[in-house]
Amino acid sequence: MIKVVDLQKRFGTLRVLNGITNEVREGEVVCVIGPSGSGKSTFLRCLNLLEIPDGGQIYFDGVEITDLKKVDINQIRAEMGMVFQRFNLFPHMNVVENICLAPLKVRKCSREEAEARAYDLLRKVGLQEKALAYPDTLSGGQQQRVAIARALAMQPKVMLFDEPTSALDPEMIKEVLDVMKELAKEGLTMVVVTHEMGFAREVADRVLFMDEGLIIEENTPDQLFNSPQHERTKLFLSKIL
Amino acid sequence: MGYKWDLSVVVRFLPVLLQGAALTIQLTCIAVGMGILIGTFVGIGRVSKNKLLYTLSSIYVTFIRGTPMLVQLYLVYFGLPAYFGTIPPRMAAIITLSVNSGAYVAEIVRAGIQSIDRGQLEAARSLGMTYSQAMRYVLIPQTFKRIIPPLGNEFIALLKDSSIVSVIALEELVRKGSMIAGRTFRAFEIWTAVALLFLCMTLPITQLVNYAERWLKQND
Ligand SMILES: Nc1ncnc2c1ncn2[C@@H]1O[C@H](COP(=O)(O)OP(=O)(O)O)[C@@H](O)[C@H]1O
Ligand SMILES: [Mg+2]
DSSP states (O other), rough: EEEEEEEEEEETTTEEEEEEEEEOOOOOEEEEEEEEEHHHHHHHHTTTTTTOHHHHHEEEETEEOOOOOSSSSHHHHHHEEEEEOOOOTTTSSSSSHHHHHHHHHSSSOOOOHHHHHHHHHHHHHTOOOTTOOGGGGGGGHHHHHHEEEEETOOOSSSEEEESTTSOOOHHHHHHHHHHHHHHHHOOOOEEESSSOHHHHHHOSEEEEEEEEEEEEEEHHHHHHHOOSSSSSHHHHHHHHH | OOOOOHHHHHHHHHHHHHHHHHHHHHHHHHHHHHHHHHHHHHHHHTOOSSHHHHHHHHHHHHHHHHHHHHHHHIIIIIIIIHHHHHOOOOHHHHHHHHHHHHHHHHHHHHHHHHHHHHHHHHHHHHTTTOOOHIIIIIIIIHHHHHHHHHHHHHHHHHHHHGGGGGGTTTHHHHHHHHHHHHSSHHHHHHHHHHHHHHHHHHHHHHHHHHHHHHHHHOOO
């Protein structure tokens, strides 16, 4: 579904991605782990072109999306949902308006259709009673669940999560992870940058370990966590497990 | 030392001064209204990635903010007729004040947009919205609230600066004061009255701005 070939990204003289090659298959859940600053966020943001790569190619459903002259960047992003560490809900809109905005303006859905789906999604993330609440009245965990619903409202083919629980108080992490597990169970394709090793173990089909802009090692969670091959993976896991 | 205050002059000419104040308010309201219209577009241009839009809006803002309003007024009133024929003073005043205000409002709008967290634009774009959709539905509505206090200050500044149009014979508050003072030789009384009238106009707005700032602090 997403194929990445020799992806490179620099910020000025800082080389953040140094040639990443990988493929995410349909229905797969891929977790990305690695030390802070290793380029995980940048990798994810390149996938939906929030960052424009400096080299290499990304194919989405067989189409090269890094060929910016040939593709409609907005149409591609509409097919990829993204959930951010800091939620980024629109504070001037209530929950339903947050969820409906993109379907209305990008997909040109009718209001009835958009709202019906919004309420369905809210039920799914367990927040139907918060439909008319404003983001600043919600807890972090609730905001993040709304953000997930907002991304899902576009019916994306793949969801990208960038440390969705790292800004949350510990007692709220579970409610967000539970929603994500549910999505994984339904067969949604997901790429998840996370420090939640328990989640990765339980849900991931494959785990990528990144360091210094490269994928150092990748494997099934069992293999990667129980018998890491690479020194740097071992060092990283020993620090966080 | 022996100067005796004669307040009857003020009382007698108060209606005339109030007429002037009315024109001052009228000119300022029109100019700030137009300024908001101009400033919104120019302010958006100032954060645009489009080189042409950015350059044009930057030149405009730099020129207006870097030159005296008096010179701008002369340019419009005495300069533009070279191309457009005579311009009535009132028209020249409105054009000058609006164009001037537009530049300052543009900077307010630019700062407002740039004060919004980057994540908002990214979230909007990640949902497939175009840059203009993200601006229109996500960023601009959030800047409204934030720019209310600086817009209030701009209104106060323009209210005071609008007195400059007295030099092209528009009978706003300062011009009226000047006329009456010249006729009655009661400069001290009249100019005190003019100053107080300005205060009567600016103080309520200052209060509103303060109130808005407090309200925003609570709600942000
Ligand atoms: N927009 C940017 N401009 C400059 N440097 C950046 C930018 N985004 C990220 N970086 C740098 O790139 C490196 C990798 O960042 P990131 O992808 O966020 O890592 P991670 O998500 O693994 O912590 C870091 O050194 C970071 O400071
Ligand atoms: Mg990161």
